[in-house]
Each structure stands twice: as structure tokens, then as C-alpha cells.
Amino acid sequence: MDSVIIKTEGPIGTIVLNKPKQFNAFDVDLAKDLNDALKEFDKNSSIKVTVIQGNRKYFSIGISLDEFKEKNAQQTKEFIYSMNEFYHTIHHLKKPTIASASGYAVANGAGLLFACDLAVCSKSTKIGITAINVGLSGIGASLPLRYSLSKKIIMEMLLTGKILSSYQAKRMLLVNKVVDDKLLEEETYKLAKSIAQKNESAIEITKTGIENLMDMEFDKAIDYSSELFNYLANTSQAKNTLAKKLKKKMVKKTDE
Numbered sequence: 001m002d003s004v005i006i007k008t009e010g011p012i013g014t015i016v017l018n019k020p021k022q023f024n025a026f027d028v029d030l031a032k033d034l035n036d037a038l039k040e041f042d043k044n045s046s047i048k049v050t051v052i053q054g055n056r057k058y059f060s061i062g063i064s065l066d067e068f069k070e071k072n073a074q075q076t077k078e079f080i081y082s083m084n085e086f087y088h089t090i091h092h093l094k095k096p097t098i099a100s101a102s103g104y105a106v107a108n109g110a111g112l113l114f115a116c117d118l119a120v121c122s123k124s125t126k127i128g129i130t131a132i133n134v135g136l137s138g139i140g141a142s143l144p145l146r147y148s149l150s151k152k153i154i155m156e157m158l159l160t161g162k163i164l165s166s167y168q169a170k171r172m173l174l175v176n177k178v179v180d181d182k183l184l185e186e187e188t189y190k191l192a193k194s195i196a197q198k199n200e201s202a203i204e205i206t207k208t209g210i211e212n213l214m215d216m217e218f219d220k221a222i223d224y225s226s227e228l229f230n231y232l233a234n235t236s237q238a239k240n241t242l243a244k245k246l247k248k249k250m251v252k253k254t255d256e
């Protein structure tokens with residue numbers, strides 16, 4: 001996996017996009033290595049949260065335009081499908097992902113940021129779906145936003161290719177936090193650790209449950225959420241946590 005760097009720190013796994021000379025543009029190797037790393041962390045029982053990082057100047061500038069050279073129609077189709085594979089993978093992961101972005105996150109790089117469950121950005125981050133500027137369309141990159149933004153806002157992003165500042169993205173609820181550049185890693189891991197200390201089953205059910213509920217009718221979604229809650233309430237970890245909370249509450253009442 002030369003195109004990514006893999007790191008682990010306790011229950012947190014980190015994937016660093018590692019194509020600095022091409023500004024972390026997606027080619028076949030980077031797409032495959034990112035996808036493989038995501039799946040490996042999801043299978044690793046000691047990992048609870050996955051962080052995805054770029055470098056200080058570039059999170060990712062999207063798909064490498066050089067990859068379109070000398071490809072016939074079928075080869076181009078296969079290449080594009082491989083570039084978009086991480087959208088499927090992140091959607092089906094059991095563990096949450098956090099994008100930790102600095103510099104440019106544009107085109108498919110913006111799509112990767114949007115696809116992650118959470119995002120922490122530095123003040124210098126620039127975000128945009130810019131494919132229209134080279135005669136293409138970044139519809140795929142916009143799909144993770146379909147439930148959080150109106151069609152009009154998504155269409156504006158797609159048709160103008162404009163680049164947003166990190167603060168504009170925060171106001172549009174595209175990212176969770178904007179921090180000083182020098183605090184990006186610290187704040188990202190603070191968020192990751194606050195999640196990782198929670199009940200593992202609750203984390204996984206929240207991640208998979210939300211993904212599944214998005215595509216359900218309202219009544220079915222309520223019933224499905226009830227089934228998930230019932231399952232979780234009957235796990236030993238949840239029962240132990242509840243027992244401790246109730247005991248603490250009883251002690252507090254007695255002291256009063």
C-alpha cells in the first residue's frame with residue numbers, strides 16, 4: 001500500500017493519502033489502496049474509528065486527469081467505477097470515518113470528505129466540486145450530500161464549480177469543526193477518542209443504522225430503529241453501563 005500510510009493508535013486507525021507529488025490526486029493505486037485500507041480497519045476488532053488525512057496543502061484534488069489519456073470507452077468506464085468505489089465502501093462500513101482535511105479538498109477529494117461520517121477541517125481548507133471546470137460533472141461527489149442540502153444548493157455547487165472556504169462549508173453543515181491549522185490533528189483525534197470510548201456495539205449500530213435508515217420510508221424507519229434499540233438494550237455491555245448509571249443515580253438520591 002504505497003499510496004497510503006497506515007497508522008494505529010489504540011482504537012483509532014488512520015489512513016494518510018500519500019501521493020504528494022500529484023497533490024493526492026486519485027489514480028488506480030490510490031483508489032485501490034484507500035479502499036483496501038478502509039476494509040482492513042473495518043475488519044480489525046481493535047479499531048473503533050477510522051481517520052482519513054491528506055497533507056498540509058492537499059487533502060486531495062480529485063481524480064488524476066492524466067489517467068484519462070489513451071483509454072478507450074470501456075477502459076474509461078472501468079477506471080471511473082474504480083475511482084468511485086470508496087463511496088460504496090464507506091457507506092457499508094460498520095465503523096465511523098472522520099475526514100481530517102487541510103488545503104484543497106476538491107472534486108473527488110471533496111466527495112471523499114463528504115462521504116466520511118464526520119469532518120474536521122483547518123482554516124485553510126478549500127472545498128468544492130470542481131469537475132465542471134474541466135468539462136465534466138461531479139455528480140458522484142455530491143451524492144453524500146443529498147439528504148443534508150437542498151437540490152438548489154447542490155446544483156449551484158455542481159454547475160459553478162465554485163470553491164468554498166472552510167467557514168462557508170461549516171455554515172452549510174458540510175463539516176463538523178473548523179480549527180487552526182496547527183491544531184487539526186489534535187482536534188481530529190480528540191473527536192475520534194471521544195467516540196472510541198463509547199460502547200462498541202452502539203457505535204456500529206449507529207453507523208450502520210443511519211446508513212440503512214436514510215433509504216427507508218418513515219414508518220419502516222421507526223420500526224427498524226426500534227429493532228436496533230431493542231437489540232442494543234439486550235447486549236451485556238449496554239446492560240452493564242445502564243446498571244452503573246442507575247447505581248450512581250441511586251447513590252446521588254441517597255446523599256440528598
